[in-house]
Amino acid sequence: MEDIFRSYWWLLFPIGFFIFGAWDRWLLYRRSRDHLELLKSYAAQGREPPPELLRTVRAAALDDDLLEDDDEDRYSRRRHYRRMRHWRRYSPYWQWRSFLVTGAVALGFWLAAEYADIPGANGAFQIVAIILTCVAGAQLVIAVLGSSFRR
Template structure:
């Protein structure tokens, strides 16, 4: 039993990330539920809820805010959270990141090719050569995607 913990101690990190992610989702659910319960109580009393409360609920929900306007963000149809997500998505799949992936995977593949030829450790030729072949294929795939993303004529 001790050997399991000694060998797989690194599993604590992904398990911890999963636990904290689940906790974050639980807290977001509770916050949304409390906002909606508060809105229901205002509706049951026949009162108009404060605009801050409505804005707080709208920030938790995807889509448009009431009136389609977000203060401080101009008349934009997406919430601030979704704008950040779209910004990250655009640059993640843009030509810069594709070419960066080509150079990084190519350099690592070249390092493994070099290590497979010049390593003085016995028994490393086969594993290093296998990793070098796989990384070369990945680098070629990234090269194809980089050329395609650079040649596409999207509205930017």
């Protein structure tokens, strides 16, 4: 039994992602059920629900693409998502982040090439470190140019 955990420790990550994904879906279900119950109670009393409640219910429905009948709102939502996706992809923040992550991995391979006590792995670590250093240098140039010339 101990050998299974030693050999397949990496399975903890996909299983954890699955569990947290299921938990998120269950919480989303509970939230939508509570919104529906609240709207039903307002309808049973014959009162108009507050606009804040309707706004949150509509926003939750639009996030899940449940309302497809309002074309103008759907297209404006698509434009907003496209704009945000473009901003995330090409913002200087992500460029600097890519440089830092790649540089940290390259530094790790340089340290592994220098201090690792694994026979025959020295050359492989150095080749990977050289390649990652070149990639990190290119990302540094892109980050500096992206920060300087934003548009």
